[in-house]
Amino acid sequence: MAEPLIELRNVTRRFGSVTAIRDMSFAAHAGEVHCLLGDNGAGKSTLIKTLSGVHTPSEGQMYVDGKPVTFASPRQALDAGIATVFQDLSMIPLMSITRNFFLGREPLKGAWITKRIDMKRADAIVYEELGKIGINVRDPQQAVGTLSGGERQCVAIARAVYHGARVLILDEPTSALGVHQASIVLRYVAQARQRGLAVIFITHNIHHAYPIGDVFTMLNRGRSLGTFRKSEITEKEVLDMMAGGREIRELQQELERFSKSGSGAEAVS
Amino acid sequence: MTDALNPAHPPEPKPVSRNLTRLMRRPELGALTGTILVFLAFGLTAGNSGLFSMAGIANFLQVSAQLGILAAAVALLMIGGEFDLSLGSMIGFASVTIGLCVTQFGLSIPVTVAITFVVAIVVGALNGFLVVRTRLPSFIVTLAGLFILRGLTLAVTRTITGRTQIPYITEGHEGSFVVWLFGGKFGGPVFAWLATHGWIAARPDGSPMVQGLSMSILWWVIVTAFATWLLIKTRFGNWVFAVGGDDRAARNVGVPVDRVKILLFIGTALSATLFAVIQVLESGSADTLRGTQKEFQAIIAAVIGGCLLTGGYGSAIGAMFGALIFGTVEMGIFYTGIDTDWFQVFLGSMLLIAVLVNNYVRRKATEAR
């Protein structure tokens, strides 16, 4: 199999005494949607924040194109083509779509004191890029806050793709959305995969993940429960593993206690 | 090109209707309306009081201009999500810096002015640095600055001169270019020409009653135009909106949040210093109490001009209208002989109305359609 675009090997990340992820290995390949599933607190956000340069690993190493890298800031990850759409921290509602779309990468014209944003070109690009994914904005200068949640996610993804992302990390892009809005976003995720991006898709909704995912990694309490290709696992098995992780362990503990007290009873009699 | 393939993608709306909706969405619309109302109100009530005589106009423009210089910088800072309560104290501090440099250390006025602006950059950078480093609300950090700077101003001046005022600063420098540049008047020939034609009030010798307009008005226009250019046209302006709108989101896409904030604090300190230089060179004296309460007046002007207290939204042009409303009402109340106590009542009410209007506009601007 081809070399992964981005890879973590045996990465551990601690926050003080809390170990958010422990000895995680994880790889994402071009043209694949890699779903990251797990309960709240499983370490999903920590994992992607490590990939996107917000956190550095406490132990272990990250690789991009097979080369070891360490990102000191989200900007460095961005420059390496790793773009992250954080759940609600990606768009600034009061700013226009165009200003958001080009934030941090504004197209400029003019020299020295007359150097300014080429707003006309920026507007035209936004209009065209959003048109491609079927979002028709009346005016690219309208505030992002006027868009629906699904549209906002799509704009954030379009922005990442337009600015040359090779790895697209989406943190729960559909969890706040209704069925219709979610399907718009999922369709667009499929489009990004077709373009050859490596997509890392975080969710706890298996109905959103399974239809679109190629590979699934299940997380539980900071540990990987394993990585499976779609052909190796059914939707039900994924569901069992996700939801079951905790409950099954509780069940086991209960059974153990039961058998212990059972053996004690035997000793008395 | 995709339009033909995608029937759900309609042609771009007509520019005219689009420009109209864009205009309706501008943050300064409220302040513009307010300005028109204020002028209408005084136009009806202050007709013969002299408010709208040449001298009256020159007066309220000058008052507005001085506040407007501060308000433009404060608007940028507020859009960037921060406050600078040390602004008024910075004015006093800069004033006595000029006074001491000239009268005690014998420095020339141009050198003194240059030094004072450098001092402002240091103070502003320090404010900004403290805010981004401590992550405390700038409200608190600069409140400390308000007392420290004012105290320092009083202590140093009293220690060196034994007084709290420094007179005779410009004595002997009346012809200096720098004194004219900040403290002089412009438009003299135009006024003389108007007077000879009898279009404005003249003295018996034919020279105009109003010899020209305060240079502060020119500075007001320049500062406002520059701030507007920065905000609307430049990359830095885009970052200011982003930093005030959501600094974590801004950081995530690579905006140098701390640098932007520090630069904005330098901007307010520079505006305070420009204010101080203008006042000192106009009046020829410095006073340790200069600029008292200007920090609040500038915030009020910026808020009337459409700036949100929560950051991320506002305009420098709006702040200009805010300052104009402020200056016109202050002078209007003076000219019409209304008890000036009412000015405070008016200010408070304006502020309240402006905040309510701004919140409404903000809701409208982000409402999903």
Ligand SMILES: Nc1ncnc2c1ncn2[C@@H]1O[C@H](COP(=O)(O)OP(=O)(O)O)[C@@H](O)[C@H]1O
């Ligand atoms: N910045 C942090 N400081 C301290 N603890 C953290 C921090 N980020 C995450 N954690 C802890 O790490 C664990 C995993 O959290 P997280 O990665 O957010 O999980 P998920 O996104 O899967 O819900 C949790 O126990 C959480 O409390």
Ligand SMILES: [Mg+2]
């Ligand atoms: Mg999370």
